[in-house]
Amino acid sequence: MTAIEVNGLRKSHQGFEAVRGVSFEVAEGEIFALLGRNGAGKTTTIEVLAGFQRAGGGSVRVLGHDPYAERAAVRPRTGIMLQEAGFFPELTVAQTVDAWRGFTDAPRPRDEALELAGLTGRSGTRVRQLSGGEKRRLDLALALLGRPDVLFLDEPTTGMDPQARAATWTVIRDLAATGTTILLTTHYLEEAQRLASSMAIMDEGRIVASGGMAETLAARGGRVAFRLPAHVRTDELPLPVTVADGLAVCRAPDPDLAAQTLLTWAAERGLRLEGLEVRAATLEDLFLELAPDARSAEGARPAENARSTEDAR
Amino acid sequence: MSLAATYRLGTRLFWRDKAMLFGSVVTPVGLAVGMPVLMRHVTQDGVANATAIFHSTIAILLAITAFMNIVVALTSRRDQLVLKRLRSTRLTDGQILAGQIAGTATQTVGLILLCAVTVRFAADVPFPPDPLGFAAVVVAGSAVLSLLGAAYTAAVPRAELAAAYTMPVFLLAGVSAGAMGPIPLPSWLRPVLDLLPTTAVVDAVRTGDLLVPFLVLAGWAVAGLAAVRLWFRWEPRRS
Known part of the structure; x- marks a missing residue:
């Protein structure tokens, strides 16, 4: 009901x-x-x-x-x-x-x-x-x-x-x-x-x-993140990634499968994928994607401000 | 019964707030007892003067203990969102306000009776000849002033201003009842001031005539209820 x-x-x-x-x-x-x-x-x-x-x-x-x-x-x-x-x-x-x-x-x-x-x-x-x-x-x-x-x-x-x-x-x-x-x-x-x-x-x-x-x-998939090995260009990788501060992030519907693909590719070339992290999408990923200003708004917000901000709107 | 619960809470909080007790109990009771005692001992026609001033100070008790107290209590609870919290319970709006008004009125009636007994022994002010009539008009006056105080909160923008906003009401009540001494007033003003609820109570106590004062109080009660219905604010102004 x-x-x-x-x-x-x-x-x-x-x-x-x-x-x-x-x-x-x-x-x-x-x-x-x-x-x-x-x-x-x-x-x-x-x-x-x-x-x-x-x-x-x-x-x-x-x-x-x-x-x-x-x-x-x-x-x-x-x-x-x-x-x-x-x-x-x-x-x-x-x-x-x-x-x-x-x-x-x-x-x-x-x-x-x-x-x-x-x-x-x-x-x-x-x-x-x-x-x-x-x-x-x-x-x-x-x-x-x-x-x-x-x-x-x-x-x-x-x-x-x-x-x-x-x-x-x-x-x-x-x-x-x-x-x-x-x-x-x-x-x-x-x-x-x-x-x-x-x-x-x-x-x-x-x-x-x-x-x-x-x-x-589950529908948002997940992500695989790793440190991009030296002298590797992103277009050499088997999957599309975005790189920020040397950290490569690959978004995929099935992050486990993506990780396997990446590890196999690295093993064939004798490379290590340092700092490898595989995880399903979190609510935070979704939230930040949908409410892009959220990160700045979330910062160190004192509880009192929440109400006044909400009221002011 | 929920009304009883809000009444008990209102009463308990009345006596719990030490800062407020000084303003709404010690000061008016001090005036209502002190001035008649003073009159009794320093003036020639002591008893008559003491009686007259005691009757006038009832207006001060009503203006402070009933009116000012409830204005301060309700505006601060409104601004601290306590009223809103009370509204999140099963209580109806009417129960919340009626409990508070009844609580404040009861304390006011109690203090006026206490003062009447005290000045009887400390200043020879005679007991009212019609005790039932006296009690009835004191109860009605306390209830009406508490109700008007609840209505008046709509005009008070912030809790910090509550005491300042009630000051004119207090002065008006005191002056028109003669509690501030003989102040010369223009003749046209007198009948207007006689329509104040505080003056109505004092007149009834002074003359023993109840009909007109009760009509005046009934008029104020209707106005107070209408004002509460129309304008009472349960939450601070959004700005």
Whole structure:
């Protein structure tokens, strides 16, 4: 069954069209990654799906309902981790969770929520003393309180240390395994590749690639890279390559076969292909290809800028 | 029940914010108790003057503890995206605001009653002759001022400006209720100031006449509800 249905969604902010006709579907129990550089329209899309903003055009259905017009029907069954949202700094972690339990039907016990988010040891700490990653985990704890059927995670692991990130991945996978539908955005492409079974890449308000993660990547082929041996010209090689800084890169639908061809060719000539590396296409390859400015935008981007950039668009 | 949950949270946060407590509890209570005590002991007609000034300071309590407090609380929660987070729960918009308004109004009623009891013993200000009427108008006034504060947040661009933006309201409420002393006002201004919700409460307490003040408060309540519906902002301005 389809949990999330987006059809020709459009949304403008003050004359700027942030989302320009986006369509995708997320099946029940699926983890779906919405990717794109800053300002691509991801957060706007999530805000419409979560019912904070009305769709400007097209239609959106979450669990069969319009999330804006029928918020009361959708909210009890969704959990939302906003990209940025405040807490009451004076409350402790436990008090925050308790307050939110009061806003939730049949909430998880406080300790269970804290354990899921890996915050058990911090329950007595005031929220303002938490690190950025810990606040993110508290965010997750609150989003999970109502045992939602659909979970929206806008950059869920930003600011987390590697252990916390890995723990969060496990939680997300376990939730999906028990039937929770998860839509996430992330700037960590490895995270998306590991977690999501489907994805869409957005650029300038449109979807530029989408589909099953494994199929999409398999279709992109892979690459073989090696140091170009001295005195070898690229046109002598049996396969076309591009060379940058002495590193030859050969893109091929079947990178294993390409590597064999290249190694056989080298062996016949008594050459070594130093630094040989064979790999299937990664999401990052695909992403950089489709959103060419992404590398510069990805750099050392402080988390705060993400929102203002997105808002400014 | 979710309204009860937001009410409890609003109440807890009211007493948790130390910086705000000084402004919204210590200062107005100090004025509402201190000025009558002063009047009682330094003026000739002590009891009458103390009673008059106490009635006037109720306007200050309403303007600060109800109005200013909720404006500051809601704008800072709006700007820190706490309101947005609350909206990501099952709570309806109405429950979130009603819980906050009820919480602020309750604290205001409590403080006004506390002051009434304190000045009874510290400055011989008599208890109101109609305790039920007094309680009713204090409750209605606190609720209306809290509601108006919630509506007023739409006019406050940023949380840092909240206190500054409520200052004129506080001055207007204080002057028109006579809490700032006898200030000569043009004659045409008087009837206008009498229409302020704070003045309505003070008039009701002073004269015991409830009908007109309740009509004035009802008018403000309708205006406040309409303003909240039309203009309340749940998120900071995108700029």
